[in-house]
Amino acid sequence: MTERVGDEPLLSVRDLEKHYPITQGYLSREVGAARAVDGISFDLRPGETLGLVGESGCGKSTAATSIINLETPTGGEVLFNGGGRWNRQRNEDGSHPNDVTAFADDELFAFRRDAQMIFQDPSSSFDPRMSIGSSVAEPLQVHGMTDQGRRRAIVEDLLEQVGLAAKDYDRYPHEFSGGQKQRIALARALVLNPELIVADEPVSALDVSIRAEILSLISDLQDEYGLSMLFISHDMSVIREVCDRVAVMYLGEIVEIGDAEEVFTDPQHPYTEALLSAIPTADPRAEQANIELRGTVPTPTNPPSGCRFHTRCHRVIQPDGIDIDQENWRSLLNFRDEVLAGQVDVESAREIASTAAGEGDDADIKSELRTEFDLPESFADASVDETLADALDSLLDGDDETAAEQLSTAFTTPCEQSEPVMTDHGDGHQSQCLLNESAQSAPQPTPSDD
Amino acid sequence: MATDKSSRFDNVDWEAVTADSGRALSTNLLGTLLCVVPLIALLVYDFVALGQYEDTFAFVGIGYDVTQLDWLFALSLILFVFYALLPLYQNPRITRYYWREFKRNRPAVVSLAFLTFVFVVGLLGPIFISQPEIDLVTQYQPPIGMSVQNTYPVQCLGEVTSGASGQLCHGSLAHPLGTDSRGRDILVMLIYGMQVTVKIAFITSLIVITIGTAVGTVAAYSGGMIDEVLMRYVDVQQSFPTFIAYLLILYAYGGGLFLFIVLFGTFAWEGTARYVRSNALTKSEDEFMKSAELTGASTYHIITRHLIPNTASSIITILTLLVPGFILAEAQLAFLGLGDPTAPSWGQLLSTGRDALPYAPWITLMPGFLIFLTILAFNFLGDAVLDALNPEAQAESE
Numbered sequence: 001m002t003e004r005v006g007d008e009p010l011l012s013v014r015d016l017e018k019h020y021p022i023t024q025g026y027l028s029r030e031v032g033a034a035r036a037v038d039g040i041s042f043d044l045r046p047g048e049t050l051g052l053v054g055e056s057g058c059g060k061s062t063a064a065t066s067i068i069n070l071e072t073p074t075g076g077e078v079l080f081n082g083g084g085r086w087n088r089q090r091n092e093d094g095s096h097p098n099d100v101t102a103f104a105d106d107e108l109f110a111f112r113r114d115a116q117m118i119f120q121d122p123s124s125s126f127d128p129r130m131s132i133g134s135s136v137a138e139p140l141q142v143h144g145m146t147d148q149g150r151r152r153a154i155v156e157d158l159l160e161q162v163g164l165a166a167k168d169y170d171r172y173p174h175e176f177s178g179g180q181k182q183r184i185a186l187a188r189a190l191v192l193n194p195e196l197i198v199a200d201e202p203v204s205a206l207d208v209s210i211r212a213e214i215l216s217l218i219s220d221l222q223d224e225y226g227l228s229m230l231f232i233s234h235d236m237s238v239i240r241e242v243c244d245r246v247a248v249m250y251l252g253e254i255v256e257i258g259d260a261e262e263v264f265t266d267p268q269h270p271y272t273e274a275l276l277s278a279i280p281t282a283d284p285r286a287e288q289a290n291i292e293l294r295g296t297v298p299t300p301t302n303p304p305s306g307c308r309f310h311t312r313c314h315r316v317i318q319p320d321g322i323d324i325d326q327e328n329w330r331s332l333l334n335f336r337d338e339v340l341a342g343q344v345d346v347e348s349a350r351e352i353a354s355t356a357a358g359e360g361d362d363a364d365i366k367s368e369l370r371t372e373f374d375l376p377e378s379f380a381d382a383s384v385d386e387t388l389a390d391a392l393d394s395l396l397d398g399d400d401e402t403a404a405e406q407l408s409t410a411f412t413t414p415c416e417q418s419e420p421v422m423t424d425h426g427d428g429h430q431s432q433c434l435l436n437e438s439a440q441s442a443p444q445p446t447p448s449d450d
Numbered sequence: 451m452a453t454d455k456s457s458r459f460d461n462v463d464w465e466a467v468t469a470d471s472g473r474a475l476s477t478n479l480l481g482t483l484l485c486v487v488p489l490i491a492l493l494v495y496d497f498v499a500l501g502q503y504e505d506t507f508a509f510v511g512i513g514y515d516v517t518q519l520d521w522l523f524a525l526s527l528i529l530f531v532f533y534a535l536l537p538l539y540q541n542p543r544i545t546r547y548y549w550r551e552f553k554r555n556r557p558a559v560v561s562l563a564f565l566t567f568v569f570v571v572g573l574l575g576p577i578f579i580s581q582p583e584i585d586l587v588t589q590y591q592p593p594i595g596m597s598v599q600n601t602y603p604v605q606c607l608g609e610v611t612s613g614a615s616g617q618l619c620h621g622s623l624a625h626p627l628g629t630d631s632r633g634r635d636i637l638v639m640l641i642y643g644m645q646v647t648v649k650i651a652f653i654t655s656l657i658v659i660t661i662g663t664a665v666g667t668v669a670a671y672s673g674g675m676i677d678e679v680l681m682r683y684v685d686v687q688q689s690f691p692t693f694i695a696y697l698l699i700l701y702a703y704g705g706g707l708f709l710f711i712v713l714f715g716t717f718a719w720e721g722t723a724r725y726v727r728s729n730a731l732t733k734s735e736d737e738f739m740k741s742a743e744l745t746g747a748s749t750y751h752i753i754t755r756h757l758i759p760n761t762a763s764s765i766i767t768i769l770t771l772l773v774p775g776f777i778l779a780e781a782q783l784a785f786l787g788l789g790d791p792t793a794p795s796w797g798q799l800l801s802t803g804r805d806a807l808p809y810a811p812w813i814t815l816m817p818g819f820l821i822f823l824t825i826l827a828f829n830f831l832g833d834a835v836l837d838a839l840n841p842e843a844q845a846e847s848e
Contacts, residue, residue, distance in 0.1 A: 112746030125737040129759040139745040153457030
């Protein structure tokens with residue numbers, strides 16, 4: 001047993017990667033990988049709640065299961081310093097004795113006592129053929145507590161602490177409501193007295209009225225037992241309620257991380273802005289800048305080059321020499337991407353144009369295409385107008401490739417060319433966006449472990 | 451009690467707990483061991499100390515030689531008690547719940563009562579009732595309420611009346627269900643047949659459940675190469691011509707009911723394995739499996755405590771289809787003269803009545819009727835058990 005020194009984090013995730021291979025053919029040849037989690041790093045201090053937020057499919061849950069080692073990560077380190085593992089130094093070969101991903105079986109078994117997880121769906125997280133008492137007591141039994149009476153006493157006490165009755169021990173999962181089951185899930189996560197709890201969307205499946213109760217129960221228990229928590233959610237308002245710090249994930253990467261208050265009041269990444277603008281406010285008269293993300297949603301199998309968010313970013317940077325309305329620039333890039341992907345259907349535009357009031361000639365088709373892609377008749381920049389007109393001509397001639405080339409040579413953004421690095425905004429608030437790098441004139445390298 | 455210091459989760463000294471953890475035997479395993487160990491001792495004694503034709507229980511003065519089939523039957527009974535009945539008693543709450551659900555299906559309740567009757571009578575009947583004796587004098591006695599021309603029985607034990615076509619012999623209380631062509635009492639033979647049926651049902655279930663469930667759940671939970679190898683072996687075995695193998699062994703070495711049960715049992719689990727696997731695959735994706743893994747439990751623990759209980763409904767369902775199949779197959783083979791002539795099965799009785807069908811139909815009717823009822827009961831039972839054992843489905847539909 002060693003004591004904690006300094007401000008050593010409880011959990012320290014470094015460049016964590018989880019790639020799922022995509023195989024093809026009889027020999028299961030690997031043809032690619034879904035980069036569900038692609039190099040995330042963060043620290044979690046004792047007693048702290050870190051929120052991991054992002055849209056569905058961005059890799060939050062995979063990050064959780066990789067950290068807790070339900071799935072073996074394909075790269076990176078997860079250093080867990082709790083459970084009497086404080087203040088250990090790296091081995092000579094560079095590996096760390098506290099690296100969960102490299103734990104031997106007996107170490108992993110001991111780690112299971114120190115870190116537990118709560119799942120999203122309360123209806124399927126209990127064995128329907130086991131009384132909930134046995135389910136909650138199971139971890140005790142697995143970890144060698146053979147005294148049945150003691151197990152029962154502990155579980156009954158715990159059930160009361162999470163707001164249920166001791167006599168609920170013998171009842172079965174189907175006899176409880178979703179909120180009650182999530183309380184029981186909390187009890188099971190707690191029963192081994194862990195230091196870290198990973199909560200994967202613990203309230204997403206619950207009614208709004210129940211949600212608040214569970215959240216306050218979670219923070220009560222956290223205060224009482226000094227738990228650290230990794231709280232995963234897609235809902236910014238829930239994150240705001242429970243988290244001390246927030247990490248925003250987009251397509252397998254963390255794009256912004258910082259104190260919750262900082263991130264919520266002064267978001268530095270356009271994606272965070274968009275997420276925050278989606279929180280409903282109680283005041284119906286409040287002005288709300290509801291940012292709508294347009295553009296193609298990329299897949300983790302083939303993430304976009306440069307900044308991964310550039311295909312949808314509402315603040316995507318214009319290159320030197322182009323200076324038009326930001327919204328039009330976004331539309332222009334979306335149009336370019338669609339043409340590049342061969343997704344623009346000139347024929348259906350022609351059909352619509354000919355059935356509408358107009359003559360159905362080329363001018364009508366072009367204006368139809370402009371309406372479809374939110375492109376104005378004229379931009380503030382004559383050269384932009386010209387290129388777009390040429391590209392539309394090529395499209396109508398059926399020459400998609402020329403159109404694609406014209407658009408992609410004229411309209412480029414720095415966002416797709418250079419990868420942003422983490423920019424520090426002070427107090428551990430960091431974001432990964434080219435806009436912030438240029439604002440800080442001299443881009444700083446990623447701060448090393450703090 | 452609840453305020454006791456040791457009964458709070460945050461006061462557990464895990465170093466101490468894990469240090470003194472001996473593996474605790476569950477009541478079920480303990481009971482099984484307590485019964486199986488003497489059984490094995492007896493088996494060894496029978497094979498080593500006693501000659502082939504000496505009675506096993508001669509040392510306590512019971513003149514009964516335990517057959518190969520009896521050993522297996524005893525084992526399956528022990529497992530049935532400790533892994534089917536005892537868990538129901540240990541978890542009264544869920545048992546009551548299953549029973550409430552099961553009770554809704556009236557035909558199934560009647561079926562259960564009937565099958566329990568067959569089980570109890572088949573198990574105990576032969577102990578109290580002596581074997582039917584061959585007595586040609588009393589052959590072809592009709593059952594109560596039926597009559598036969600008095601030329602067939604040598605001596606009519608019941609009332610003899612004159613009818614249009616000569617003298618008629620009526621049934622009597624001495625043989626309520628009549629006698630067969632060798633004068634054996636049909637009621638007694640049916641009771642002995644019940645024991646054979648119960649043995650077929652239990653031993654084949656034991657073999658099929660053990661192998662099928664093990665293969666199915668291990669394949670589903672492990673996945674990858676293990677899954678591939680196990681399931682391809684299942685494919686290979688499924689194409690094995692069991693019936694021809696049975697005939698070959700029968701003609702080459704001879705064989706009895708033991709051969710039938712063991713051969714057909716060990717070559718009938720493929721369907722179960724496949725069905726259990728598909729069911730276990732969906733279950734192993736559930737979050738409760740993940741949370742079980744999160745406790746650090748071993749694969750063995752997860753499969754036996756979570757995966758198998760949750761695939762139980764599919765196992766029981768497929769059993770209620772398989773067991774009637776076995777009973778029917780035995781009857782068919784016996785009827786074709788390929789059965790075990792020494793085993794007093796219903797099928798055997800059926801086949802002895804074959805030649806007497808025109809004038810003594812009861813000899814075939816009685817066992818035929820029982821076979822029909824038993825199979826029907828199994829089918830009703832399977833339906834209701836499937837519904838009752840599915841608490842999730844019930845909870846969702848409510």
